[in-house]
Amino acid sequence: MRPDDWYLTEDLDEFLARAGDFLRSRPALHTVPLTVADALRRRGLHLYGPQAPLFGLLEADDGTVRATLVHTPPFHVHVTALTPQEADTLAARYTELDRPLPGVSGPQETAEAFAAAWQRHTGTAVAVDKRQRLYRLHELTAPEPRPQGRARIAGPADRELLVRWFKEFQEITGGVGQDAGNWADARVSYGGVTLWEAADGTPLAMAGATPETAGQVRIAPVYTPADLRGRGYAGAVTAEVSRAAREAGVAEILLFTDLDNPTSNGLYQRIGYRPVADFTVWGFGGAER
Known part of the structure; x- marks a missing residue:
């Protein structure tokens, strides 16, 4: 196999025309490229930054696609x-x-192999940034005890709150790239954020969901301000978003967790999510000494 066996393009339409069937064949495992490509199609190729995204595919001998990549700088290549x-x-x-x-x-194994290969080819230091687990919803179970409050869809009047919470979420997760204001506007436009609020209307937590594509929706982000954690709000709002997606007929309801956070992994399993596969994020630093 030669490096030029990989076909690379900046043309999203061409990429989806050639790789769409492959991505849709395993929508859970391919949730990231599916949802990223859908976001770029809906909101423009420079959604994540000024540099053009890069898409790639690898074909088998019979011409069928067997692997893809999506790179939206400044994020990692997926x-x-x-x-x-x-x-x-x-x-x-x-x-x-x-x-x-x-x-x-x-x-997990693919990311590790690529990181090792990158280190061999470039002499760059590599290290694990995050270990994640992909979950799929099976039978939804409402969290008990149910916290006081109720769920509602975030609207235009919530924009300032969503921007602030999304920035805080990015800070604690190490997220980069997407402008918080653009994110809030896009999510509000299709009802993509649900808030859990107190009886007096005070927002307590939020859970977002991507638009449905290829029969899958991914729950993200889930966020509760630090001073409100441990009271069941995240579980309640995640269950509500999951219920709404299930009732809308979504076939695959997915979410990622950080494997270093046993609280969130336990929470999502209690409300009916089951593991699908493990993923890893590797960071590339400077040259080794």
Whole structure:
């Protein structure tokens, strides 16, 4: 296998025309490229930053797509499952490009193989940034005890709150790139954030959901301000968003957790989510000494 076996393009329409069937064939495992491509299609190619996104695909001998990549700077490149050899050839191809690469995310073994290959090809130090687990909703179970309050869809009047909470969420998760105001406007436009509020209307927590694409929706972000945590608000609002998606007929309701956070992993399992696969985010630093 040669590095130029990877076909790379900045044309989203071409990428989806060639790789769409492959991505839709496993919507849970491909939730990230599906939802990112959908967001770029809806909101413009420069949604995440001024540099053009890059898309890639790898075809088998019979012409069918067997792997893809999506890179939206300043985020890491996201890759679908690869063999170690495929990961190596992709890393080699990336060294030929004039594109900064801060890291890689993907299925656990694939991301590890790519990071090791990148280190071999470039001499760059690599390290795990985050270990994640992808969950799928099975039977929804309302959290007990149910906290006081109620759920409602966030509207235009909530924009300032959503911007503030999204910035706080990015700070604690190390997120970069997406403008909080643009994120809030987009989510409000399709009812993509649900708030859990007290009886007097005070917002206590939020849970977002991506638009449905290929029969899947991903719950994200889930956020409770620090002084309100431990009271069941996150579980209640996540269950409400999950219920609404299930009642709307969504086939795959998904979410990611940080494996270093046992509280969230336990919470989502209690309300009916079950593990699908583990993913890893690797960061690439400077040259090794």
